[in-house]
Structures are given as C-alpha cells and as structure tokens.
Amino acid sequence: MQFQxxxxxxxxxxxxxxxxxxxGCLFSGTAPVPAMPKGEQSGSIPPLIxxxxxxxxxxxxxxxxxxxxxxxxxxxxxxxxxxxIEVIAWRAGCVSFDDINRVDEKCxxxxxxxxxxxTVQDILSxxxxxxxxxxxxxxxxxxxVDELRWLExxxxxxxxxxxxxxxxxxxxxxxLHLNPLYNADSQHGLFKNAAEKKVYLAAVTKTSSLSxxxxxxxxxxxxxxxxxxxxxxxxxxNQKLKADSLWLGDIYLARLHSGADKxxxxxxxxxxxxxxxxxxxxxxxxxDDVEFAGYPYPLxxxxxxxxxxxxxxxxxxxxxxxALDNSxxxxxxWQYLTRDIHDKLNADIMELTHNDQ
Amino acid sequence: xxxxxxxxxxxxxxxxxxSFRSFYAGHISIxxxxxxxxxDTNRKYLLRVIDVSYGHESSExxxxxxxxxxxMEEDQKDRLYRIHDPERRLYxxxxxxxxxxxxxxxxxxxxxxxxxxxxxxxxxxxxMEFLREYSGxxxxxxxxxxxxxxxxxxxxxxxxxSQHVGIFATTGMxxxxxxxxxxxxxxxxxxxxxxxxxxHGEYFDGGREADRKGLKDHPLADSRFFTRTxxxxxxxxxxxxxxxxxxxxxxxxxxxxxxxQAQYEALQAIRIKYGKExxxxxxxxxxxxxxxxxxxxxxxxxxxxxxxxIRRAKRLLEFRxxxxxxxxxxxxxxxxxxxxxxxxxxxxxxxxxxxxxxxxSVITRAVLKSYKRKYQTEGDFEKLSPCLIMLEEAQRVLxxxxxxxxxxxxxxxxxxxxxxxxxxITQQPKLLSEELLSQLNSMFILGLADERDRNIVRxxxxxxxxxxxxxxxxxxxxxxxxxxxxxxxALPIKVFLYEDxxxxxxxxxxxxxxxxxxxxx
Ligand SMILES: Nc1ncnc2c1ncn2[C@@H]1O[C@H](COP(=O)(O)OP(=O)(O)O)[C@@H](O)[C@H]1O
Ligand SMILES: [Mg+2]
Numbered sequence: 101m102q103f104q105x106x107x108x109x110x111x112x113x114x115x116x117x118x119x120x121x122x123x124g125c126l127f128s129g130t131a132p133v134p135a136m137p138k139g140e141q142s143g144s145i146p147p148l149i150x151x152x153x154x155x156x157x158x159x160x161x162x163x164x165x166x167x168x169x170x171x172x173x174x175x176x177x178x179x180x181x182x183x184x185i186e187v188i189a190w191r192a193g194c195v196s197f198d199d200i201n202r203v204d205e206k207c208x209x210x211x212x213x214x215x216x217x218x219t220v221q222d223i224l225s226x227x228x229x230x231x232x233x234x235x236x237x238x239x240x241x242x243x244x245v246d247e248l249r250w251l252e253x254x255x256x257x258x259x260x261x262x263x264x265x266x267x268x269x270x271x272x273x274x275x276l277h278l279n280p281l282y283n284a285d286s287q288h289g290l291f292k293n294a295a296e297k298k299v300y301l302a303a304v305t306k307t308s309s310l311s312x313x314x315x316x317x318x319x320x321x322x323x324x325x326x327x328x329x330x331x332x333x334x335x336x337x338n339q340k341l342k343a344d345s346l347w348l349g350d351i352y353l354a355r356l357h358s359g360a361d362k363x364x365x366x367x368x369x370x371x372x373x374x375x376x377x378x379x380x381x382x383x384x385x386x387x388d389d390v391e392f393a394g395y396p397y398p399l400x401x402x403x404x405x406x407x408x409x410x411x412x413x414x415x416x417x418x419x420x421x422x423a424l425d426n427s428x429x430x431x432x433x434w435q436y437l438t439r440d441i442h443d444k445l446n447a448d449i450m451e452l453t454h455n456d457q
Numbered sequence: 458x459x460x461x462x463x464x465x466x467x468x469x470x471x472x473x474x475x476s477f478r479s480f481y482a483g484h485i486s487i488x489x490x491x492x493x494x495x496x497d498t499n500r501k502y503l504l505r506v507i508d509v510s511y512g513h514e515s516s517e518x519x520x521x522x523x524x525x526x527x528x529m530e531e532d533q534k535d536r537l538y539r540i541h542d543p544e545r546r547l548y549x550x551x552x553x554x555x556x557x558x559x560x561x562x563x564x565x566x567x568x569x570x571x572x573x574x575x576x577x578x579x580x581x582x583x584x585m586e587f588l589r590e591y592s593g594x595x596x597x598x599x600x601x602x603x604x605x606x607x608x609x610x611x612x613x614x615x616x617x618x619s620q621h622v623g624i625f626a627t628t629g630m631x632x633x634x635x636x637x638x639x640x641x642x643x644x645x646x647x648x649x650x651x652x653x654x655x656x657h658g659e660y661f662d663g664g665r666e667a668d669r670k671g672l673k674d675h676p677l678a679d680s681r682f683f684t685r686t687x688x689x690x691x692x693x694x695x696x697x698x699x700x701x702x703x704x705x706x707x708x709x710x711x712x713x714x715x716x717x718q719a720q721y722e723a724l725q726a727i728r729i730k731y732g733k734e735x736x737x738x739x740x741x742x743x744x745x746x747x748x749x750x751x752x753x754x755x756x757x758x759x760x761x762x763x764x765x766x767i768r769r770a771k772r773l774l775e776f777r778x779x780x781x782x783x784x785x786x787x788x789x790x791x792x793x794x795x796x797x798x799x800x801x802x803x804x805x806x807x808x809x810x811x812x813x814x815x816x817x818s819v820i821t822r823a824v825l826k827s828y829k830r831k832y833q834t835e836g837d838f839e840k841l842s843p844c845l846i847m848l849e850e851a852q853r854v855l856x857x858x859x860x861x862x863x864x865x866x867x868x869x870x871x872x873x874x875x876x877x878x879x880x881x882i883t884q885q886p887k888l889l890s891e892e893l894l895s896q897l898n899s900m901f902i903l904g905l906a907d908e909r910d911r912n913i914v915r916x917x918x919x920x921x922x923x924x925x926x927x928x929x930x931x932x933x934x935x936x937x938x939x940x941x942x943x944x945x946x947a948l949p950i951k952v953f954l955y956e957d958x959x960x961x962x963x964x965x966x967x968x969x970x971x972x973x974x975x976x977x978x
Binding site for chain 1: 524527528530531534536537538539540541542543544545
C-alpha cells in the first residue's frame with residue numbers, strides 16, 4: 101500500500117511550456133471582445149410530486165454482503181483570464197472502496213488548455229471526436245471548462261461501467277440530469293448499458309437536499325417528525341417518468357444515517373428501477389463515517405482526490421509564469437492575464453467553492 | 458512497496474532525531490529497532506523507536522477533537538458509526554533516535570541523515586547479522602525487537618567482567634533470572650570465576666517457588682558449581698559456610714558496628730599486637746587481663762573503651778558462621794575455586810543482616826587481597842581466571858550515604874587492574890552514587906518504575922540512552938537494555954527465562970560429564 105503524496109497534483113513542465121507558447125500565439129492576435137453571457141444548462145426538471153410530506157418514506161435496510169463501491173468526481177479551475185483568452189485546467193478521478201477501506205484510486209494530473217473563447221465550439225468538437233457524444237444544441241452558451249470536465253467524468257464513467265463487476269455501485273457527484281448540449285441517445289445508451297450490466301449508478305448532490313438545481317426549493321417537512329429524524333429512509337419525489345423522457349434518473353430524498361444533520365438528494369438510474377432498495381442500502385452502508393454521517397464517504401474521498409484547490413491552482417500558475425518568463429511576451433502577457441483575474445478575485449473564490457472543486 | 462516489512466516512510470528531521478509516518482493499523486512499540494533503506498547512499502540506517510504519536514491528514518483546525526466530539530454524541534444516542542478510509546486519514550508518527558548505519562557490513566555512528574521519504578522497514582536477519590560480532594561470549598538472550606525477538610543471541614563480553622557489571626530492575630522485572638542465566642553462561646565459558654552472595658536463598662534451587670530452577674539444576678553444576686551455606690541444602694558440592702576468627706579484619710567489623718576514634722585506635726593497636734589472633738583474643742580474654750597485657754606493651758586504653766570492644770567481639774561469637782577453629786576455613790577454599798574459573802554460591806539466606814554483611818565483607822576482601830597478591834608477587838597472574846563477585850541488594854553496602862571506603866567500593870575502584878569485578882544488583886540504583894555507577898562499565902537495565910532510578914542510570918551508562926526513559930519504564934519482565942563499552946549501542950535483549958534456557962541446553966550437555974581436577978585445590 102502506498103501513501104498519497106499528492107503526486108497527481110502537479111503540472112508537467114512540458115505542459116506549462118506548451119501552454120505558454122500557445123498563450124503567446126493567442127495574445128499576438130487578440131482583440132478584446134465582450135464576454136459571453138453565462139446561462140443555466142440544467143436541462144428540464146421532471147415534474148415533482150405535489151406533496152413531499154405525504155410521499156411514503158421507505159426504510160433503508162443494509163445489504164447483507166459487501167459490494168465494491170466506486171466514486172467519481174471531477175475537478176476544474178480557470179487559471180487565468182484576459183479578454184477572450186482563458187487558461188483552464190480540469191480532470192476526473194475515482195476511488196474504489198471495499199467497505200471502509202480504500203482499495204484503489206486513479207487521478208491523473210490535470211489537463212491544461214489556453215484558448216480563445218471565440219473558438220469554443222471547435223475545441224469542444226475536437227475533444228468529442230473520439231466519443232459517441234455529439235453537440236446537438238447550437239444555442240447553448242458553452243462554458244468550456246465545465247464541458248471538458250463533464251466530458252472527462254463521462255469518459256471515466258464509461259470506462260468504469262465497462263470494467264465493473266455486476267452489483268458494483270458507482271457513485272457520481274451531482275445529479276443525473278441529461279446534458280442538453282449533447283445527443284440524448286449516447287447518454288441514454290450509457291445508462292441503459294449500466295442497467296443491463298447490473299452496474300448500479302447513483303448520484304448524490306453534495307451541496308444540499310433542499311433545492312433542485314438551485315431553482316426549485318423542496319420543503320420536505322420532516323423537521324418535527326421524530327420517527328423520520330431517527331431512522332434512515334428514502335422517498336421518491338418525482339412523478340413517474342414517461343417512457344420517452346430525456347431525464348436520466350429518478351430523484352429521491354434520502355436520509356442515509358440516523359445521525360445525519362440533513363437528507364440528500366439522490367438520483368438513481370431510471371433504467372434500473374428494480375434495485376432501488378438494494379442500492380439505497382449500499383449507499384447507506386458507506387454513509388456511516390463519523391465525520392460525514394449521512395453522506396457517502398467514497399464521494400467525499402473522490403472529491404478530495406480530484407479537486408483542484410486554490411493552493412494547487414497557485415502552483416500551476418507559478419509553473420506557467422516560469423514557462424512564460426522564457427518567452428518574449430512574458431511581462432505584458434502576464435499582466436494582461438492576471439489583471440482580469442484580480443478584478444474577478446472574489447468571483448473566482450466563489451467559483452472555487454462552488455464549481456471549481 | 459510490497460514487502461511485509463514495510464512500515465512507513467521517513468519524514469524528518471535531524472541527525473539526532475528521525476521520524477517516520479507509519480500505518481494506522483500497524484503496531485509499533487517503543488524500543489523497536491527499525492531500519493531505513495537508503496538506496497541513494499546504499500546505507501542501511503538503524504533507528505530505535507522512542508515515541509509513537511497520533512497523526513491525521515485533516516488540515517481542519519481541531520479536527521480530531523471535533524471528530525471525537527461527534528463520536529461521543531453518537532455514542533450517547535446509541536447510533537452506530539465508523540471511521541472510513543482509516544489508513545488514509547489516520548496514521549502514526551514514530552519518533553526514533555538514530556543508532557547508526559551499516560555499509561559494507563560495517564556499523565558506523567550516525568553522522569548524516571538518510572534521504573527524505575526513504576522507506577522504513579522492520580529489520581531483517583541479514584541486516585542484523587552484524588550484531589553477532591558484538592554478541593560477546595556470555596550469551597544471555599535474544600535481540601529484542603519491540604515485543605518480538607530475532608534469532609540473534611546476545612550477551613556481554615567476559616573480558617569486561619572485571620570492569621564491573623550493574624543489574625538494575627524494579628522487583629519482579631527479572632534481576633534474579635538474569636543473574637542465573639549470566640551465571641550459567643559464566644559456568645559454561647569455564648574462563649571466569651564467579652562468586653555469588655545470595656541473601657534470599659534463591660540461586661541454589663530456585664527458592665521457594667516450586668517451578669523455579671536453580672544453579673544446581675545446570676548440567677555443569679556437578680563439576681563447576683559449589684555452594685557454601687549453613688542451611689541444610691541437598692547437593693553433591695554443598696558444604697558448610699565457615700569463617701574463622703583469624704580471617705576477620707577491622708574493616709569487616711566496621712561494616713556492622715560504628716566505632717569512636719578512641720575505640721578504632723584501640724582496635725588497631727590490638728590488631729598489631731596480636732596479629733591474626735586479635736579478634737580471638739578480644740572475645741576470649743577478660744577485660745582485666747587484656748588491659749594488663751596491653752599495658753605491658755605500653756598500650757593503655759580506657760577501661761570503658763575496651764569493654765565496648767570486648768562486648769562487640771563477643772557478639773560475633775553468636776554468629777554461627779564464625780568459628781574459633783582456624784584449621785577450618787571456607788575462605789581459602791572459595792578463593793581457589795574462583796581463581797580457577799569455578800562458580801561458588803555463598804548462601805546467606807538464614808543469616809542475620811549483620812552476619813551476612815560480615816561474611817560478605819570477609820570473603821570479598823579475601824578475594825581482592827589474593828588476586829592482588831598474585832598480581833604483585835607471582836608470575837602466574839596471567840593464568841588466573843578473572844572473577845566477578847555478584848552482590849544482591851547491593852545498595853545495602855554501596856549506598857552513597859554511607860561513604861565510599863569499604864571493600865566493595867575498593868573493588869569498584871581498583872578491581873579492574875587485578876581482574877576482580879563487582880556485579881552490583883539492585884532495585885534502587887538511585888541510592889548509589891553517580892561516581893560509583895559510572896565505574897560499572899556494563900549495565901543490564903531492566904524495567905525501572907521509579908523515574909529517579911531511570912535518570913541516574915541513564916546519565917551514567919556507557920552509551921547515550923538519554924532518550925530511552927519511556928522504553929525503560931515500559932520494559933516487561935526479562936526485557937533488558939545492555940550498555941557496555943564493547944557494544945555499538947544499547948542492545949535490546951530479551952533475557953532467556955532460566956527454566957527454558959536449561960531445557961534448551963540440557964540436551965547439549967548430556968554426554969559431557971566433567972569432574973574437577975583434584976589437584977586444583
Ligand atoms: N527473561 C524472562 N523471561 C520471561 N519471564 C521472566 C524473565 N525474567 C523474569 N521473568 C518473570 O518475572 C518474574 C520475576 O523475576 P525475578 O528474576 O525474580 O525478578 P527480580 O529478581 O527482579 O525480582 C519471574 O518469576 C518470571 O515469571
Ligand atoms: Mg530477585
């Protein structure tokens with residue numbers, strides 16, 4: 101067994117140098133243009149049931165045997181920004197657990213890219229080339245760093261589904277919404293494939309159970325219900341999905357440990373309806389860590405593994421600066437890139453805590 | 458790193474103190490010797506574990522306290538919880554003192570530090586083989602690695618016996634057992650004489666406890682082990698313990714009685730006038746005739762002074778070991794045996810404290826005197842076996858508070874030159890002076906509960922064991938540290954349990970029955 105020494109948190113010199121060179125090229129031909137508007141890309145939410153309080157809370161029962169449980173998460177960060185030029189870094193990592201013990205982990209050093217935001221479509225298409233994912237929505241504004249991170253997680257998920265034994269559970273950070281930017285059939289295909297292989301998929305929303313996509317507040321009304329407060333349970337909160345629904349998962353609220361201070365939103369693969377009890381049991385069986393009670397520990401581990409935190413971000417910037425120092429543009433370009441960053445310092449911290457993790 | 462000896466990686470911090478991260482689930486105990494494999498320099502560093510503490514990876518302030526608080530809350534509500542991923546989140550920090558490094562099979566003192574993050578391993582036989590060179594000829598146990606042992610026998614070098622030996626342990630920690638094992642090793646070597654004073658009567662047959670064995674049970678006992686006692690002990694070479702008046706000197710008497718200056722001068726005068734008969738005269742003559750006889754030699758003493766001397770001398774008559782018959786003496790007989798490399802047990806178990814002290818003093822003094830005489834007058838000093846005089850409860854005669862003039866102190870000071878060593882066994886080394894302790898070149902340190910005992914031993918040992926207080930405190934019965942000028946560092950030893958040791962060696966000695974040559978004595 102080896103200790104983690106943070107060996108996946110580094111930027112190779114060659115990466116820094118080629119990015120610096122790319123930046124040089126970008127800079128020489130850049131004219132400032134207005135930034136693109138940001139937009140939601142959450143997709144349509146399936147109709148929720150009317151009264152959450154009345155929905156039956158089903159008791160979660162721990163499975164008898166131990167399963168392999170994997171967890172996936174991604175990390176990304178905007179390292180620098182100036183006009184239309186942006187430098188971004190992203191990656192996806194996964195961990196696998198045998199009960200409480202970590203048996204394996206995979207997390208590469210991040211990819212890094214300097215690009216002009218006017219060329220987003222082309223870049224994304226390039227990255228999609230070796231997948232069966234295609235862009236279908238031309239109206240959607242694209243935030244490249246999010247899409248590349250999504251794609252990285254998606255590719256990793258495909259690989260894990262392919263290589264997992266039946267009745268393994270793959271935990272995903274976030275929700276199982278369909279990404280409306282891309283063709284639905286590739287996304288459905290992956291989830292159907294998982295169901296056929298009996299590889300379970302579940303997404304758990306890290307932030308809070310009390311809203312869905314930050315727009316729909318959920319009043320679950322259990323504050324004064326001692327019975328529900330002291331037990332573990334789940335309830336389904338969306339109405340039955342139509343056969344042709346584009347949505348990938350059914351949405352549940354679940355209280356995964358009797359000492360949890362909140363319930364989490366859990367999405368399960370909608371093509372795998374028969375195994376809900378078992379999957380919830382499996383999730384609960386890894387949600388009894390004393391520090392993260394009520395939240396599946398493997399996801400916390402995956403998050404910590406893959407995230408690009410501010411210290412690492414600073415490291416990468418330093419490597420980049422060193423590489424830039426060796427080019428003709430160094431000072432001018434660096435000021436151009438970091439002026440914007442300084443202007444957006446607070447926004448950046450917000451991004452770090454919410455998205456860039 | 459797949460080796461199951463792998464226990465961690467080095468993280469800090471200096472030539473005098475190294476520490477490494479070890480596994481959450483790994484058991485590592487104080488006193489263990491671990492090694493660092495430094496591929497960069499091709500050296501194997503040896504470290505001794507001196508402390509183990511907790512570590513965790515969270516950078517959150519007071520994380521451990523918070524988690525513990527959370528646990529307690531869950532406990533009170535009877536809820537089940539676990540710590541996931543323990544090997545990643547929790548670990549141990551092991552603090553070590555560097556012992557040295559091995560390069561090309563040679564052991565060297567530490568002067569540098571290994572490469573950062575070097576792997577730390579449990580030592581293997583191949584690496585520790587070098588210790589055999591330092592094992593000495595008097596084997597008493599195995600190399601101890603924490604709570605386990607390795608198949609490397611260790612002991613002390615007989616050549617250092619005459620530089621004195623200390624055996625220190627709180628009662629029950631294995632002094633007597635070690636003493637028996639060491640006595641066996643000495644008997645087996647046939648090169649050193651050994652004189653044991655046994656105030657508890659435990660060395661002959663193991664004492665009162667039924668399952669304990671004594672030196673008489675040793676396969677060589679019939680040929681190399683002799684006992685002098687007043688007790689009714691059964692054995693081929695058991696004889697009466699007898700000290701003639703003529704062997705007792707003023708110095709011996711002063712061990713048990715205090716004398717005024719006047720009394721002391723009178724004693725000396727009497728000693729000069731009557732020679733070896735002095736004590737005999739003192740307790741057989743009446744006061745008047747004694748005063749008269751002295752008067753005739755122009756020696757006049759106060760009547761009361763003389764009365765005290767006579768009264769005290771007569772008390773010696775009550776000692777059953779002391780006899781008026783000078784034709785029979787144990788002393789000469791004991792000397793002969795020791796000088797020829799045999800082991801003699803002087804059993805003082807049923808004697809009063811005063812009588813025991815007198816006997817011990819007389820015999821010890823005689824030993825030093827005879828070795829000294831051979832050194833000065835005879836050419837065959839070289840042929841003389843070096844000897845060790847083992848003193849149980851040594852604090853009684855070596856206590857710092859009673860001065861440093863008696864025969865035992867003299868042996869510690871002068872014995873080395875004359876091949877006479879003192880073995881100081883005590884459970885309270887703090888009662889001995891630091892100066893005396895520093896003369897004990899070899900020390901077996903077993904478990905010592907009292908901090909003051911540990912401190913004085915630590916400060917006077919031949920190796921730097923200043924960081925080993927916790928280890929000494931936590932030693933279990935039979936676990937020892939040996940410091941000596943001939944070992945590279947304080948050796949951790951698990952002393953053989955004497956009874957097991959006997960079983961193991963008995964097979965070796967079945968055939969070889971040996972008799973002492975008659976003309977030795
Ligand atoms: N080397 C040893 N191995 C195992 N047990 C031992 C060893 N030495 C001592 N003991 C145990 O400790 C007990 C006390 O030992 P002893 O030698 O009488 O101690 P002390 O003389 O210091 O009071 C023994 O009866 C034995 O059970
Ligand atoms: Mg004892």
